[in-house]
Amino acid sequence: MYQNLKKAILGNPISTDAEQHQRLKKRIALPVFASDAISSTAYATQEILIVFLAFAGAGYAAYSRLVPISILVIVLLVIVITSYRQTIFAYPGGGGSYMVSKENLGKYPSLVAGGSLLVDYILTVAVSVSGGVAAIISAFSGLKDYRVHMCVGFILLMMLANLRGLKESGALFAPPTYIYIASLFLLIVVGLFRVWFQDLPPIDHTDPVSEEILAGTGGIGLYFFLKAFSSGAVALTGVEAVSDGVPAFEKPESRNAANTLVMMAVILGSSFFGLSVLAHHIEPVADEEGRITQTVLAQMAEHVYGGRNAMFFIMQFATFGILILAANTAFADYPRLSSIVARDGFLPKQFQNRGSRLVFSNGIIFLSLAAILLVIVFGGIVTALIPLYAIGVFTGFTLSQTGMAVRQWRLRPKNWKIFMPVSIVGATTTAVVAGVVLVVKFKDGAWIPAVMIPLLVLFFSSIERHYARVKSIVSVDTSYRPQRRTHFVVVLVGSINKGTLHAIEYAKSLRPDRLLAVTVSTSESESEAIKKAWSDHDVPLQLEILRSPYRELTKPVLKYLDELDAESEDDIITVVIPENVTPKRTAWLHNQMAFKLKGRLLYRPNTVVTSVPIVIDDEVRHEEAVHDSTVDRGH
Numbered sequence: 001m002y003q004n005l006k007k008a009i010l011g012n013p014i015s016t017d018a019e020q021h022q023r024l025k026k027r028i029a030l031p032v033f034a035s036d037a038i039s040s041t042a043y044a045t046q047e048i049l050i051v052f053l054a055f056a057g058a059g060y061a062a063y064s065r066l067v068p069i070s071i072l073v074i075v076l077l078v079i080v081i082t083s084y085r086q087t088i089f090a091y092p093g094g095g096g097s098y099m100v101s102k103e104n105l106g107k108y109p110s111l112v113a114g115g116s117l118l119v120d121y122i123l124t125v126a127v128s129v130s131g132g133v134a135a136i137i138s139a140f141s142g143l144k145d146y147r148v149h150m151c152v153g154f155i156l157l158m159m160l161a162n163l164r165g166l167k168e169s170g171a172l173f174a175p176p177t178y179i180y181i182a183s184l185f186l187l188i189v190v191g192l193f194r195v196w197f198q199d200l201p202p203i204d205h206t207d208p209v210s211e212e213i214l215a216g217t218g219g220i221g222l223y224f225f226l227k228a229f230s231s232g233a234v235a236l237t238g239v240e241a242v243s244d245g246v247p248a249f250e251k252p253e254s255r256n257a258a259n260t261l262v263m264m265a266v267i268l269g270s271s272f273f274g275l276s277v278l279a280h281h282i283e284p285v286a287d288e289e290g291r292i293t294q295t296v297l298a299q300m301a302e303h304v305y306g307g308r309n310a311m312f313f314i315m316q317f318a319t320f321g322i323l324i325l326a327a328n329t330a331f332a333d334y335p336r337l338s339s340i341v342a343r344d345g346f347l348p349k350q351f352q353n354r355g356s357r358l359v360f361s362n363g364i365i366f367l368s369l370a371a372i373l374l375v376i377v378f379g380g381i382v383t384a385l386i387p388l389y390a391i392g393v394f395t396g397f398t399l400s401q402t403g404m405a406v407r408q409w410r411l412r413p414k415n416w417k418i419f420m421p422v423s424i425v426g427a428t429t430t431a432v433v434a435g436v437v438l439v440v441k442f443k444d445g446a447w448i449p450a451v452m453i454p455l456l457v458l459f460f461s462s463i464e465r466h467y468a469r470v471k472s473i474v475s476v477d478t479s480y481r482p483q484r485r486t487h488f489v490v491v492l493v494g495s496i497n498k499g500t501l502h503a504i505e506y507a508k509s510l511r512p513d514r515l516l517a518v519t520v521s522t523s524e525s526e527s528e529a530i531k532k533a534w535s536d537h538d539v540p541l542q543l544e545i546l547r548s549p550y551r552e553l554t555k556p557v558l559k560y561l562d563e564l565d566a567e568s569e570d571d572i573i574t575v576v577i578p579e580n581v582t583p584k585r586t587a588w589l590h591n592q593m594a595f596k597l598k599g600r601l602l603y604r605p606n607t608v609v610t611s612v613p614i615v616i617d618d619e620v621r622h623e624e625a626v627h628d629s630t631v632d633r634g635h
Contacts (some may be wrong), residue, residue, distance in 0.1 A: 024248050026260050029176030029349050034264035035061055036238030038177070039322045041271045041383055043131050043182065044073075045279050046296035047231035049286040051224060057216030058224070063280045065220060069232050070276035074269045076433070077236055079426040081265040085258050087243045088420055090407065092254045095340045096244035097400030104403035104410070108457060113399040114341050115456035116392035117240070119449055121330035121337070124238065125371035129154050130329075130380045132323030138618035139308075139316040140299035151380040152372050154324050159368035160293045162331040162360055169564045176321030187272035191304040195281045202283040203303050204312060209291045210316035218397075227440040230390055235272050237393045238326070239264065240400070244333040275300075295319075327371075335363030344481055345467045346460035363419040384445070391449040394434035423533055485606075486571040487512045488564055492557065492578070492597070493543070494520040496533040499578030503612040504541055507576045516542045518560060552591060554600045561607065574608040575601055581613045 024032060048069055052062030084096075093101045098117060102110035132148045137143050143150065194200035220228075242261045248258040274295075284299035285292055294302070301315040302308060333353075339360045342351035350362045378384040405423035408416040438446050489512040491503050507515055517539070522528040527545050534543050546556040552563055561573055579594040594611065601609045 025250055026256050026263075027121055027247055028174055029242075029256070029260050030263060031174045031325070031328075032240070032332050033260065033329055034267070035177050035322060036128065036241060036326040037236070037264055037268050037327035038181065038238075038271070039131070039133055040235045040237055041268065041275055042135065042319050042323055043230050043295070044235040044272060045275050046071075046286045049279070049284070049296060050226045050288050051228040051231050052220060053213050053216065053286060053287040057218035058220050059214050059216040060283070061217075061220060063283050065225065065228065066276040066280045067273075069225075069229050070273050072229060073232050074273055076233065076429060077265060077269050078240070079429060080236060080239055081261060081399075082396055083127070083397075083404055083421075083423050083426045084240060084243045085261055086404055086408075086423070087244055087400060088257045089254045090404070091243070094244055094246045094248075094336060095335070096240050097396040097403070098337060098340065100403035100407070101399045105241070105399065105407040109399055109403075111346065111457045111460045113348070113396050114337065114394040115453045115460065116399075116449075117244070117337055118341075119452060119456070120237070120392035120396065121334035122367060122370045122374065123392070125155060125158070125327040125367060125635060126151075126331040126378070127375040127382060127385045128326035128369070129158075129321050130375060130378075130382045130385060132320045132326075134295055134382055135298065135316050135319040135323060138294045139313060140214065141293045141611060144293065147380040148376060149373040155327070155368055155372050158324070158327050158331055159364055162328065162335075162364050162609050168179065176318070176325050179314075180362040181271075183315050184271050185274070187301055187315055188271065188278055188466045189303060191278045191282065191300065194304060200282065200304070202281065203285075203299060205283075205285060209287070210285045213285050213292075223440060226436045230433060230437040230440060230604055233394070233437075234266065234390055236397075237390070238329050238541075239268075240393075240396060241333050243400075244337055248332065248336070265463060267335035278304075280299060281389065286567070312440075315380055327568070330367060330371075331364060334367045335360030338363040338366075341460070345464045347463060356362050372627075388445050388448050390437040390441075390444055391434060391455065394430045395453065396586045397430035398427050398434060401430065483570070483576065486568045487514075487574065488568075488571055489515045489574045489576060489577045490561070490564070491515075491517045491541070493517045493530070494578075496529070496537050496539070498577075499580055499612065500612040501537075501539075502614065503576045503578035504539065506610075507586050507610050509575075510574065512574070516544055518544045518546060518557065520546045520548050520553050520556050522548050556601065557597065558604070561604065565606070572606050572608065574610060577610060579611045579613050581615045583616070 045066065048066060049062060052058045052065060058065075059122065087096065087100055091103075093099065095102075096117065098110055098114040101113040101507055127272070130153050132146075132154065133147055137147065138512070153544070205211060239261075242257050242264065246253050246257045274583060278300060279296065282300055282303050284296040284303075286296050297319055298312075298316055301312050305311040305315075337345055338351040340347055341347045351360065351366075354360055354361060374385065401423045404429060405420050408420040410424065438450055442450075487510070489507045489510055491500075491507050493500050521530065521532050527547070530543070530545065543562070548556045557575075561575070564573060577594050577597065598609050598611070601607055
């Protein structure tokens with residue numbers, strides 16, 4: 001039933017040999033890996049305005065700063081894209097800043113980069129889905145009370161889609177991404193045309209909340225300018241995704257990935273700049289307290305298109321679609337990156353395993369659960385999540401570009417004198433941005449990733465030490481030969497039945513140095529009953545009866561095994577457990593004591609546990625009945 005249900009939900013298993021056919025074409029790879037970066041245009045401008053209007057109280061002066069900040073962000077985007085394009089060709093196996101740091105900066109910088117990226121991807125899911133739900137609430141304000149429920153539902157839907165496979169989910173998510181890109185550029189073109197050629201005035205803010213927000217006359221000093229710039233810089237989140245997922249592209253992987261990266265940068269940079277120019281002219285408002293239910297993008301669409309008409313709702317649903325699907329970038333990259341980190345021994349090996357659909361299922365499930373926890377804790381509010389977002393992003397940028405600068409100096413490839421300064425400038429710039437974000441948004445929540453990332457590094461290191469210890473214990477050289485050890489076999493007996501007798505015969509076949517049977521009795525009457533049954537069946541085996549007045553099974557058995565160990569220092573004990581195996585539909589009717597006992601014995605050194613099952617079902621009973629009647633006729 002489980003397998004049939006799994007196949008119905010996730011689809012038929014995909015053979016490992018078919019992996020090449022699951023690679024992505026550029027037109028599918030763009031929405032898969034670039035939707036996160038492109039979707040940030042839906043809230044980056046809004047986050048800048050929130051700083052100026054809500055925190056600085058700058059009023060109408062805020063709009064004159066939008067274009068300068070967008071230009072700075074675009075310059076930073078060009079630097080980062082140039083560096084990551086080099087990374088794609090240098091590390092075609094994927095892994096992005098983690099692999100760059102690992103090979104060029106060492107173990108701990110690579111763990112910081114890996115931890116930063118993994119935290120970033122979890123936040124990507126939480127922020128993107130929360131932003132998408134905010135777009136829907138902007139169109140249908142009555143859904144405001146169901147914000148968290150909707151976020152959780154969409155995350156679970158994304159998890160299911162990605163468990164079906166990367167190529168299948170990419171084909172599903174491509175149309176909404178391209179619809180958003182078309183809708184966004186149409187809004188910018190129509191809006192600027194109406195502003196420049198039809199004298200479209202700014203939005204008329206006559207409601208009390210908007211008037212209060214715009215009534216501020218505070219100055220915009222360096223602190224608030226930097227804080228707004230750090231908020232706008234979230235537009236760069238997701239640009240590293242392509243370098244992390246190079247192996248998912250069709251051949252030639254590096255060239256296709258590099259072209260996709262450039263296409264993403266052109267779309268992101270031009271749309272972010274266009275929205276900033278449009279917002280400068282039509283003056284939407286934003287508020288951190290949620291008093292303004294419409295997003296900045298929704299306000300601009302309603303004003304440009306002249307009301308809540310078809311074009312407005314197309315823009316809102318397109319925004320909702322891209323923001324929800326932007327989480328797919330994290331779903332595409334987090335499992336792949338976690339598998340690389342697990343392969344290096346810094347995460348549990350389960351993250352390294354592929355599921356039936358050739359995806360890293362454990363990584364997808366863990367990412368979903370972590371994002372759901374964040375959404376619940378922060379109420380699905382984008383502004384509350386944004387301060388957590390940028391630290392990990394720019395830490396990864398900084399380490400990646402520093403690593404590339406070291407690599408270029410070390411290997412001196414062609415044109416290294418051109419590319420190395422670009423990497424150095426990029427590393428310096430992103431390090432400054434990371435520092436600015438940490439300082440100006442520390443109280444807003446930036447302290448959380450600043451604490452979490454070092455803790456993750458310690459966690460990674462502890463996992464590595466565990467695996468190294470296990471390896472040192474179990475590894476052998478060519479001269480290793482296991483020594484001959486005394487072999488005791490203990491058959492656990494509950495009563496005399498077929499399982500018991502079969503288990504005894506199996507134990508004899510092992511040719512042990514010593515063989516005995518052990519039973520646990522809770523009363524004198526039980527002891528006498530088993531002795532009598534043992535005698536009646538003439539079982540030629542020593543029976544040890546362990547008294548357990550408190551009706552425990554495992555403790556008396558473990559204590560008796562310890563006594564056997566004390567008799568010989570080089571013994572190995574095999575515990576044979578007769579077990580009645582019933583159909584799954586009736587298994588709950590039995591106490592599963594054998595299963596519990598095996599679980600305890602598993603952690604006991606020098607102990608082997610063997611089950612001798614008696615499988616009970618209609619077919620077995622029928623075969624045994626036929627066998628018994630044949631024997632009777634023979635007599």
